[in-house]
Amino acid sequence: MLSVFRFGAALYFAVGVCSWQHVFSESKSDTCHESCFTTDVGAFDIVKSPIWFSTSPRDSFERSKMSAMNDTAWEHWYFEALSEAGDMLVTSFARDPSYKLFGQGITRMELRFAWANGSSFAMVETIEKTMVQDCCGEVFGSWTGAGKACTFRISADLKTAAIEFRTPEVEGTVELKSFGPSRYPNGDPWPSTTASTQLIPYLHFTESIIAARAKVDLKVHGSQLKFHGSGGHNHIWAAFDWFTAVQGWRLSRGVVGPYAFSLFHPISKVDAGVEYQSAILLKDGKSVFSASGPLNRTSLPTTNHAIIGQSYGGVVKSKFLEHSSGWTLDFVAPATGEKWHFNLEHTSVPMDIQLGAASSASYFIDKVTGGEVGGEQYTGYSLGEQTFFPETLGLDFMYRVWTYFLQETRATVLGSLWSTTLAIAAEGRRFLAWKMV
DSSP states (O other): OHHHHHHHHHHHHHHHHHOOOEEEEEOOOSSOOSEEEEEEEETTOOOOSOOOBOOOTTSOSSSOSBSSOOSSOEEEEEEEEEOTTSOEEEEEEEEOGGGGGGTTOSEEEEEEEEOTTSOEEEEEEEOSEEEEEEETTEEEEEEEETTEEEEEEEOTTSOEEEEEEESSSEEEEEEEEEOSOOBOTTSOBSSOSSOOOEEETTEEEEEEEEEEEEEEEEEETTEEEEEEEEEEEEEEEESSOHHHHEEEEEEEEEEETTEEEEEEEEEETTTTTOBEEEEEEEETTEEEEEEEEEOOOSSOOOSOEEEEEEEOSOSOOOSSSOOOSEEEEEEEETTTTEEEEEEEEEEEEEEEEEEETTEEEEEEEEEEEEEETTSOEEEEEEEEEEEEOOSSOOHHHHHHHHHHHHHHHTOOHHHHHHHHHHHHHHHHHHHHHHHHO
């Protein structure tokens, strides 16, 4: 009898720890006559078995990049919009176990907003169910919970994205219409059979919308956020959590006259602090420069490279760790002798968080001036981000991350501690189940 119980229990738990989370279903569209690829992931759907993890450039830019969620792998769909006056939206649709021991599960939405008057609002929405469906290349994502329904839809040609929010705090729509190509980390245009999606070891990145015309019409925490501006969208996924794969990064996306640029400059923790970059510069919607790969700090680069510098003397700056009042961006092409230089002056800091003595996270809205060196100069605006983690994740860092997460989710201390206790117990049960299987 005991052996029968063990077999039954093992079979029961095997469904939870080994099953894949995707299905093929018939399309309901009149124009799509193929089966739809759908992944369904709930807040506590974590498997212990090996999973399929996308590394091929042939795979869809937007459908889920893994067959199921395990203890380490994660993915985010990021969307941004910014006005010249300083209105901002940044949102992420996440399937991410990095904070699973806080008891809120692995599915969430991260939302951050700013207004031209300098005010800002941020929150993390805990989500019960997520669905990402690919029907003939068009991808639809749905993040839902009690009283919450947030969706995104990205066209098959990767030219448009539409986001809709229906939560107690946020309601409305966002539209992005791309005016540039879609790209891989090394700058190769989509589609490609030879490009790599890996940006740094174990972290992958594709950018469907480098630059877009954005239309935002939202009601956020009782205030209207409505503007036209620019924006973008990327998809990031990794085999290990943020704190294992990455030591920090700088990001920037902006429009300056006929130019638009996107830069992702991460520091690899796996690679012992080596800095990488993935940068692209567009002019009139066409790529004129791209750079990628690890930075060479020991000799003068002979290939395309981007240089991020800091400028000082301005008024607006982060209160923590890095106190520059702006950045400089140089895009250098040694083979042709071309060089583009841009000055980014911080005009507001809609997010500024200390995560410990050697770590912080900040967003910057910037006024930008520049262009090709020796050519006509233009003005514009950009959105930047810088984040740094400590080399060693001590108790101080984990406590600050926990209190930040507590604040953003609007959870109580006792409620969060209870959720954390339940999460640790559930993790123990999953581990035992895996051992039984």
